Amino acid sequence: GEEVTEILEHKPGETYVRRIERPKYAIKPIVVEENAENEQNEEEAPAIRVAPMLLLPLPRSNAGPSMLAELIMNKYFYHLPFHRQISMFKMIGVRLPASTVNGWFQGSSDLLRALYNRLKEKVLETDYIQVDESTIPVINNQKHKTTKAYLWMVRSVMDNLIFFHYDKGSRAQRVVVDLLKDYQGAVQTDGYEAYSIYERKKGVLLLGCWAHARRKFSESLAEDKTGVEYALAQIAKFYQVEKMADEQELDHEQRAELRKRLAYPIMRAFEKWVEEYYPKALPGGRMSRALAYTYNLFMRLSRYHLDGR
Incomplete structure (x- = not known):
């Protein structure tokens, strides 16, 4: 018999020099006979021929x-x-x-610029996207330190395609207006005011995000435990409806119908509670801001029941 021991080892990736050899050929000069004046022409310099260079990504590299x-x-x-x-x-x-x-x-x-432009086209051709802007540190050569800039992300939800957009680090409304100027369809965002312009744009349906609203309440737990726990329990019911749809393997149309039948009545009751509870919250506190955020965006938040996607 034998004892077998298997040892996991690693061999680094190979880096090598690829030689491209292109032979050169010289055409023999043609000797011309003496012309009518019995003068012999000078021999022409030999012509050099070499195979064309292979196509490489970068010139002179x-x-x-x-x-x-x-x-x-x-x-x-x-x-x-x-x-x-x-x-x-x-x-x-x-x-x-x-x-x-x-x-x-x-x-x-x-x-890669052409590939990026095509990716951007494919994402904006769909009728349901998510948009968000995230901070990114960028080195300022004049100040010799990093400054806070913003990188925009646009995602085609059903295709799971994403592109990023950078405009000198700006988060201004003009950036997203120019970015989505020809877009038609549903746009899902957080509560950043720059997106509010799409409430009035024909052909665009603005959607909110319950994960953002829920986070606002979670951050208020230490300030108002009773109110926050009630709010989180109501939002949890929306997710229970989604779990039910997953377990039943419903298609998009069936999921929308289930949301309309089960989740929408809970949302309407929750909206009323938010309105009534707001005067009881500490003015300027975290709970007060969470309630105001949710109430101001409630129309966008409730629209998810219209489409099962």
Whole structure:
């Protein structure tokens, strides 16, 4: 018999130099006979012929497509900054200057621009999207420190396609107005006032988000335990309806009907409670803000029962 021991090992990915050899050929010069004046023409310089260069991603660069893909995937998928990747390559004997890598990255981003534009088109062609804006630290070269900027996210819910939009770090309303100027369909957002313009735009249905409303109440638990627990219990009933629809494997139309029959009456009663409870909440407190947030957006929050998606 024998004893077998299996050991998990690792072999680093291969980095290699690919040689492209293109032979050069010189056409032999043609010797011309003496002309009528018995003068011999000078021989023509030989013509050089070489095979055309293979198509490479970046002009005047020795970076192959696999190397560029590796750098970008590591940066955005595995969150490895370039300076760490440069150190990792150095350990296997490949020295890459930071300026070179940054140049490769800029060129690769330009190559991906067409793909980004097509992704943006596909997302905005759908009739149900979610939009949100998140903070991102951006280095200010003049101040020599990071400043808070905003990155907009737009998601096609049913296709699970996402694109990000950056406009000098701005969160102003003009950014989303320009971004969605031709959009038609449902737009789901939080309560940021910039989106309110779509309440009056023809062909656009503005939806709220119960997760945001619920979070406002959760953050008020220490201030008003009784009121918050009641509010969370009512919101939990909406999620129970969704769980029921999942268990019954309902399609979108059946799910909308279930929401209309079970969730909508609870929402109407909850809206009335929010209105009546608001005067009892501490003015300016967390609970007061949670109630005001929910009440002001209640029309958007209740619209989810119209469509099972």
